[in-house]
């Protein structure tokens with residue numbers, strides 16, 4: 001696997017102001033170290049246990065992004081270990097994050113995950129539930145929302161583009177409103193197969209796994 005080669009191809013394609021996250025789920029320490037040695041500092045994991053173990057063993061300046069479904073009973077373990085929780089998708093999870101981060105007097109940086117395709121199989125909040133979540137976020141003292149994240153439904157380019165554009169519209173609308181605890185710094189969308197399209201539609205944070213590391217087994 002030519003990690004450096006893949007990274008070079010991708011970094012030539014993406015603008016400088018785009019945050020690139022190497023999705024390292026299921027990848028070994030050695031492989032992650034290779035990417036780190038190529039200059040990658042942002043890594044994405046979707047399992048709490050795996051993130052904790054890797055953050056223990058790997059360089060301390062890595063920024064770990066939690067991109068999977070976050071169970072409420074695991075929140076307490078990731079305080080101070082995670083740079084950005086990308087998968088806030090309910091008021092119940094918000095309350096637990098607020099509670100656990102308060103206990104350690106830390107601030108949680110999070111993205112709201114939107115289930116833009118309203119798929120049963122996917123996590124994320126439906127757009128119609130977003131305002132209710134925002135009201136609760138504004139009451140928090142230990143949570144800062146930094147933007148939105150989504151995983152779009154499988155489909156052709158035309159379908160993908162329509163979901164990306166819908167996300168960009170929501171992100172733009174929220175960007176122009178004033179909230180406590182909420183700023184729209186990041187629009188996290190685009191994976192190995194569609195990051196180029198996502199960037200065209202306004203993404204500024206892409207999450208790429210197989211495109212750098214090769215197929216996961």
Ligand SMILES: *Cc1c(COP(=O)(O)O)cnc(C)c1O
Pocket residue numbers: 023025046067068151191192193207208209210211
């Ligand atoms: C696995 C995963 C990715 C990366 O997917 P690839 O197809 O390997 O690029 C991105 N985002 C999330 C939330 C993931 O779970």
